Amino acid sequence: MKSRTAYVGEKTFSNRIRKGFARRPWEYIFNSARYAATRDNRNYNWGITYEEFLKFVEQKICHYCGDNIPWPLPHGGRDALGNYRSGHHLDRKDNAKGYSVRNCVVACACCNRTKGNMLSYEEMLVIGKMRRDKRENARAETTCAV
Ligand SMILES: [Zn+2]
Numbered sequence: 001m002k003s004r005t006a007y008v009g010e011k012t013f014s015n016r017i018r019k020g021f022a023r024r025p026w027e028y029i030f031n032s033a034r035y036a037a038t039r040d041n042r043n044y045n046w047g048i049t050y051e052e053f054l055k056f057v058e059q060k061i062c063h064y065c066g067d068n069i070p071w072p073l074p075h076g077g078r079d080a081l082g083n084y085r086s087g088h089h090l091d092r093k094d095n096a097k098g099y100s101v102r103n104c105v106v107a108c109a110c111c112n113r114t115k116g117n118m119l120s121y122e123e124m125l126v127i128g129k130m131r132r133d134k135r136e137n138a139r140a141e142t143t144c145a146v
Contacts, residue, residue: 024050025074026057032076033088037099045098052101056090063091063105064115064128067135070108093121 030053037044048056060069072085079085091107092099095117107115111131115124 026050026054028076029053029057029072029074029088032086033090034099036088044092045100047098047100048104055101056104056106059106061106062108062111062128064107064111064124065131065135066128067108067110067131069106091115 027050030048030050033053034046034048036042038046057071057074060071061067062069069089070085070087071089072087073079076086077084087109089106089108089112090099090104091112092103093105094103097103111124111128114127115121119127
């Protein structure tokens with residue numbers, strides 16, 4: 001019989017399946033992103049399908065600065081180091097508009113916070129490039145401390 005290796009977070013995942021939340025990979029993260037965007041105090045339009053969301057999670061680096069994106073696990077839960085990973089890493093290019101494939105890029109928490117409501121998409125591209133250059137010049141594998 002083939003041996004079965006348990007992975008970190010499996011217990012949490014099976015609980016979620018039981019509750020009917022996460023049948024497919026990334027579905028839990030997708031639902032949580034949609035909830036975060038559309039809940040009462042944010043109330044943005046949500047125009048991203050599950051299939052479209054899968055294209056976003058394939059992107060492993062920040063659209064602006066090129067840093068690695070610490071995506072959660074496909075079924076949520078803790079990573080190998082025991083850290084709970086969360087975050088949706090979607091940035092709206094135009095803050096006046098809601099979430100759609102056209103209006104969203106994958107961005108690290110650092111760039112997302114930097115851009116906030118103050119900077120435009122074009123301005124953030126410039127800052128992201130500065131951040132990328134600085135990191136490459138320092139030749140250090142740094143990630144944004146979140
Ligand atoms: Zn970034």
